[in-house]
Amino acid sequence: MLEIAGISKRFGALAALDDISLSVADGEIHCLLGENGAGKSTLCNVIFGVIRPDAGTMQLAGQAFNPSRPADSLRAGVGMVHQHFSVIETLTVLENMMLGHAGTRLPRVATARRIREISEEYDLSVESDRLVGTMSVGERQRVEIVKCLMLAPKLLVLDEPTAVLPPAEVDSLLAVCRKVTQRGCAVILVTHKLAEIREVADRVTVLRGGRAVTTARLAEADLGALVRAMVGRDVAALGTTTGAAHGVETAAEAAGMTRTGAAPTPIVAAEDALTLDAVSYVDEAGRRRLDEITIVIRRGEIVGLAGVEGNGQSELGAILAGLALPSAGRVFVDGKEITGRPPAVITAAGVGVVPEDRHAVGCIEALSVAENVCLSALGAFSRFGMLRRRQMAARAVDLMRSFDVRAAGPDAPMRSLSGGNQQKVVLARELSRDDLVFLLAAQPTRGLDVGAVAAVYDRIRTARAIGTGVLLISSELDELLSVADRILVIYRGRIIGERKADPAAREAIGALMSGHVPVAP
Amino acid sequence: MMTAADIGTFSGATLRLAMPLALAATGEMVSERAGVLNMSLDGMMLTAAFAGALGSWATGQPLIGLACGLLAALVLALWQAAMSVTLRANQLVVGIGFNILALGATTFLYREIFGAASRDLIPGFARWPVPSLAELPVLGPALFQQTALGYAGLALIALTWLVLAQTGFGLSVRAVGEDPRGAEKAGIDVRRIRYYGVLYAGAMAGLAGCFLSIADIDTFTEGMTNGAGYLALAAVIFGGWKGWRTFLACLLFGSATALQFLLPDLGVNVPVAALLLLPYLLALFAVAGLVGRIRPPSALTLPYVPGR
Numbered sequence: 001m002l003e004i005a006g007i008s009k010r011f012g013a014l015a016a017l018d019d020i021s022l023s024v025a026d027g028e029i030h031c032l033l034g035e036n037g038a039g040k041s042t043l044c045n046v047i048f049g050v051i052r053p054d055a056g057t058m059q060l061a062g063q064a065f066n067p068s069r070p071a072d073s074l075r076a077g078v079g080m081v082h083q084h085f086s087v088i089e090t091l092t093v094l095e096n097m098m099l100g101h102a103g104t105r106l107p108r109v110a111t112a113r114r115i116r117e118i119s120e121e122y123d124l125s126v127e128s129d130r131l132v133g134t135m136s137v138g139e140r141q142r143v144e145i146v147k148c149l150m151l152a153p154k155l156l157v158l159d160e161p162t163a164v165l166p167p168a169e170v171d172s173l174l175a176v177c178r179k180v181t182q183r184g185c186a187v188i189l190v191t192h193k194l195a196e197i198r199e200v201a202d203r204v205t206v207l208r209g210g211r212a213v214t215t216a217r218l219a220e221a222d223l224g225a226l227v228r229a230m231v232g233r234d235v236a237a238l239g240t241t242t243g244a245a246h247g248v249e250t251a252a253e254a255a256g257m258t259r260t261g262a263a264p265t266p267i268v269a270a271e272d273a274l275t276l277d278a279v280s281y282v283d284e285a286g287r288r289r290l291d292e293i294t295i296v297i298r299r300g301e302i303v304g305l306a307g308v309e310g311n312g313q314s315e316l317g318a319i320l321a322g323l324a325l326p327s328a329g330r331v332f333v334d335g336k337e338i339t340g341r342p343p344a345v346i347t348a349a350g351v352g353v354v355p356e357d358r359h360a361v362g363c364i365e366a367l368s369v370a371e372n373v374c375l376s377a378l379g380a381f382s383r384f385g386m387l388r389r390r391q392m393a394a395r396a397v398d399l400m401r402s403f404d405v406r407a408a409g410p411d412a413p414m415r416s417l418s419g420g421n422q423q424k425v426v427l428a429r430e431l432s433r434d435d436l437v438f439l440l441a442a443q444p445t446r447g448l449d450v451g452a453v454a455a456v457y458d459r460i461r462t463a464r465a466i467g468t469g470v471l472l473i474s475s476e477l478d479e480l481l482s483v484a485d486r487i488l489v490i491y492r493g494r495i496i497g498e499r500k501a502d503p504a505a506r507e508a509i510g511a512l513m514s515g516h517v518p519v520a521p
Numbered sequence: 522m523m524t525a526a527d528i529g530t531f532s533g534a535t536l537r538l539a540m541p542l543a544l545a546a547t548g549e550m551v552s553e554r555a556g557v558l559n560m561s562l563d564g565m566m567l568t569a570a571f572a573g574a575l576g577s578w579a580t581g582q583p584l585i586g587l588a589c590g591l592l593a594a595l596v597l598a599l600w601q602a603a604m605s606v607t608l609r610a611n612q613l614v615v616g617i618g619f620n621i622l623a624l625g626a627t628t629f630l631y632r633e634i635f636g637a638a639s640r641d642l643i644p645g646f647a648r649w650p651v652p653s654l655a656e657l658p659v660l661g662p663a664l665f666q667q668t669a670l671g672y673a674g675l676a677l678i679a680l681t682w683l684v685l686a687q688t689g690f691g692l693s694v695r696a697v698g699e700d701p702r703g704a705e706k707a708g709i710d711v712r713r714i715r716y717y718g719v720l721y722a723g724a725m726a727g728l729a730g731c732f733l734s735i736a737d738i739d740t741f742t743e744g745m746t747n748g749a750g751y752l753a754l755a756a757v758i759f760g761g762w763k764g765w766r767t768f769l770a771c772l773l774f775g776s777a778t779a780l781q782f783l784l785p786d787l788g789v790n791v792p793v794a795a796l797l798l799l800p801y802l803l804a805l806f807a808v809a810g811l812v813g814r815i816r817p818p819s820a821l822t823l824p825y826v827p828g829r
Contacts (some may be wrong), residue, residue: 048706050705050706067711069708070703070705070707070708071708071709071710074707074708075708082706084702085703086700086702086703086706087703088696088700088703088704089699089700090699091692091695091696091699092820095692096707098689098692098694099693099696099704099707099708099709100689100693100704100707100708100709104688104689104690105688105689106687106688106689107694120561147707328602347677405685406627513786
């Protein structure tokens with residue numbers, strides 16, 4: 001169906017794709033496996049015409065295929081479900097489906113009929129008249145898939161479709177993939193989780209650093225070898241965070257690795273770092289995003305908050321950082337109430353925040369590393385209102401050394417640092433404070449490479465060791481299992497369960513994340 | 522006492538004063554729904570008013586004047602689109618620049634070209650009463666004695682609502698202003714749609730400008746828009762980026778201006794200057810009161826970088 005030969009693409013100095021060749025057969029499910037930054041999404045975008053390659057050729061169903069815009073790909077019979085959905089929130093499902101229609105009158109009736117046919121044929125329930133903005137992530141993804149299937153594609157590209165789904169919905173997604181291929185359509189499925197696609201994939205191509213490292217028939221492949229090919233190192237040597245992230249760890253391994261973290265030796269035992277008392281949050285549109293959240297985090301413990309993205313984690317993070325006002329409930333840090341106080345007061349109370357979106361909130365990219373590090377304590381670094389540059393630089397150099405930040409120097413603009421190093425600067429700034437009582441770390445490892453992930457978690461464990469209470473928000477359950485002491489599960493704005501961070505609880509937590517609350521015995 | 526004649530005069534003046542606002546605001550609403558803010562709306566209107574007056578004065582044909590006005594506004598709109606869509610310049614800054622340029626250029630050219638002839642009456646569109654309807658008591662003369670441009674404008678406004686709600690192009694416009702990346706992935710050419718949006722705003726602002734100079738008072742004066750373009754921008758916000766609400770907002774601003782004709786007749790003694798201030802004050806309160814309660818198109822003023 002699709003033949004790719006020698007595709008290369010550079011972004012500046014970075015070779016995002018380096019001479020990639022692969023072929024996808026009719027009716028095949030072909031997996032692209034690789035870590036963050038391996039080039040999976042870039043390759044998909046090339047196939048879909050979002051990005052034009054610098055070199056190489058493609059053939060679709062025997063004909064030369066070089067799309068310069070998504071419209072070209074759609075016409076040629078390529079449908080794509082993007083990692084970030086492309087359905088438009090303010091339109092209804094029906095309007096989204098008619099998008100790009102060129103005629104003068106919109107074919108409402110015919111389109112609605114076609115949606116019904118497709119959703120029956122593939123067993124994908126979709127309501128035509130609902131606004132996409134009111135739908136859950138899983139529902140939106142179904143809309144995306146139906147939208148692609150409306151065009152009866154020859155090739156369907158799914159970019160990390162399982163990353164946003166709770167475990168139960170992953171299975172039904174994979175069932176849809178199988179149905180699609182039974183009709184002769186080929187599917188390219190992108191993932192970094194080998195375990196999930198084990199059952200459906202025919203062949204796997206592993207990408208690493210922009211190169212296609214190996215292609216194998218999944219039935220004959222050695223999974224360990226695939227993971228080694230993906231990571232480029234031996235998994236066992238990397239620790240659980242990596243192995244777990246790829247879904248290939250054994251329970252024994254994971255349990256062993258959990259204990260390698262610094263043991264909690266809190267200075268102030270059994271003292272509450274953070275107390276959330278029935279906190280609720282209703283957003284501008286009147287939707288209840290948080291529903292009476294009650295959490296107590298003691299000093300010297302790491303509490304993981306697990307959940308599929310979009311279940312209220314962002315709102316909770318914003319409230320703790322002082323960027324949103326809770327509609328009801330109270331927040332205490334170290335016994336002092338900070339409900340609804342501005343960020344400056346919350347910081348002074350001993351709260352450190354590693355925000356979810358480090359680009360927008362965590363740091364100021366236009367300022368230097370030193371300026372970013374000292375930003376929250378400018379008073380200490382100025383005399384008579386003038387900044388003391390030398391002290392600031394010394395402080396930054398000091399932190400850069402102890403947090404292993406790789407940058408040209410303290411005066412390098414934050415923008416010039418890689419994502420991992422930016423995150424380390426943010427962590428350094430927050431964790432280096434003497435008065436830290438509570439640390440909020442929201443998705444602190446998102447987009448980071450393996451080495452940086454390990455470093456970030458080491459730092460968080462160190463904070464626990466000196467008596468800081470930590471709330472770690474993540475949608476990566478395996479990471480939480482290896483770092484946190486106990487795990488709370490958030491679903492639709494409510495805490496629906498708590499488990500010890502034990503690999504044996506993995507299934508139970510996964511079920512909770514998808515909203516299945518076990519019936520009490 | 523308010524008489525029937527007062528009501529007739531008042532509603533006639535309201536419609537006449539609201540017309541240029543409604544034309545410009547309707548065009549601007551389309552552009553903003555596609556994600557481009559034309560701060561230069563006032564400049565486009567002023568330029569069109571001048572070019573329309575010039576063309577009509579030089580040829581004696583108001584229709585040729587209209588063509589000149591439209592063309593001038595479209596040239597400005599194309600320039601604006603190139604700056605804000607292709608070159609991705611800051612839309613506010615570009616728009617304000619255009620306004621200053623338009624005021625300076627029209628004032629200079631007016632003095633150079635018309636000079637001593639500035640007292641000349643400029644040939645304008647003739648009133649065209651609708652048979653029988655125009656003879657209706659009270660509202661008949663007020664509403665059905667428009668110029669051809671007036672009727673055409675009303676029809677265009679209604680047509681715009683229809684296009685936006687019911688056609689593939691309208692859906693594309695709405696999608697592009699909300700989520701350009703999503704729209705692009707659905708196969709829509711985001712930049713082309715935005716060009717069309719800005720050009721449409723330009724054409725409608727051109728009509729609005731010509732309405733001022735050759736279909737209403739049949740003369741050109743320096744800075745004659747008096748900020749009508751800004752009022753139109755406020756009407757789009759006040760109307761919540763919806764067609765008919767924007768039109769109602771324009772009628773409201775028009776009626777506030779028309780009060781200056783009604784109140785003295787009723788014997789209410791208010792300084793004229795205060796009445797002239799009223800629509801602007803109203804716009805300020807309307808916009809300030811609505812901030813946070815009405816959601817603009819998500820991608821408004823945000824330039825789009827294709828790919829990635």
